[in-house]
Amino acid sequence: MTNNFKNNPPKARVWYIFSALLVTLLLGSCSVKNVVYFKDLPQDTLKVMKAAAAFSEPVIQSDDLLSITVQTLDPTTSSIANQTEAVQAVGASSASNVGNQVISGFLVDKNGFVHMTLLGKVKVAGLTTYQARELITEKAQEFYRDPTVQVRFANYKITVLGEVTRPATYTVPNEKVTVLDALGLAGDMTIYGQRENVLLIREENGQKAMVRLNLADSDLFQSPYYYLRQNDVIYVEPGKAKAATNNAARTQTFAIIGSALSLLIVLITRWR
CATH class of the missing domain: 3.30.1950.10 (wza like domain)
Structure with a gap:
């Protein structure tokens, strides 16, 4: 195979190298490191949080x-x-x-x-x-x-959207619900979800408050937004790997075109 590669014209070699690089980039676009929760925690020692997030009981509102x-x-x-x-x-x-x-x-x-x-x-x-x-x-x-x-x-609702297994609005049986509980109800994030940039949307005093949460950092346990409130919305944004997946058909088309061009170049070169 090495001899055949060396015997190919320069233009054909360029196309072979380009194709190999494209495949490598696609395969390496999703790192295991990007799908791990709380990756700052040491694997061989115990980390004790100094202070956990405070839980405040929700109050009853109209339409509850x-x-x-x-x-x-x-x-x-x-x-x-x-x-x-x-x-x-x-x-x-x-x-x-x-x-x-x-x-x-x-x-x-x-x-x-x-x-x-x-x-x-x-x-x-x-x-x-x-x-x-x-x-x-x-x-x-x-x-x-x-x-x-x-x-x-009876209608304590949490909505989970985006890159999760089962996006939906969930009625939970108790008031003490965390971000992790909500993701667990939704079947966890997919491999394409951005763990470092989860959006929490909450209505406070008639206004929408939007907060970014980093689930790759254990400081989440100390966040005042670790415990959810009724009608909170969690949105998990897709990462770059999702965009690459959505463009798989386009990439495949480009690969076919590239292969066809490579073959055409080889044929033209040999014909000359």
Whole structure:
């Protein structure tokens, strides 16, 4: 094969070298180093974080859907207070069921109230679920003896988009959700996702806040954005390897054209 290469005309050799370099660049465009999380952590020693990110409980807002249950010694009477309406959460998914979900709960109206049978209107906007539970328990004691009340978000949604296995809006069962939890629900990033430049979109005080997160750095655990809030959106941008993949057809076309030109040059050279 070496002798054949040496015997080829100079122009043909150039095309062979160009083709070899093109293949090498395509194969080497995606480094293993670029798909590793927290690559700053030492492999043979233990690193202890000085201070983890603080978690703050989310507060209830208008249009939230709450799961509220009142339990008493007589389940027949408590079922009256637990009557809810089914609401379809468009685009919401769970880890095992991707698609629209019908969720039952108490909808917080524009004025921040939930309307409960027998208990009446209860203002819960601005409260945490713990504070709302204490307030509803207080009101329930007017009608029931020793009631037990549970309050949690029924539509605590996180949206994950971009280079992940299952992009969707996910309804999570608890309020303490991290960036890693959200990516886990979405089946993790694909090999093409940029781990050093993950975009977090959050609505704060009626404005959109956008933050860049570096999942290749362990300082993420100390970030105030490590814990997510309701309606947060995570967008994983594609890297250069994705662009190369999308252009595979074009690259293949160029390779065919290059090969055809090389063959044409060889034929013309030999014909002369």
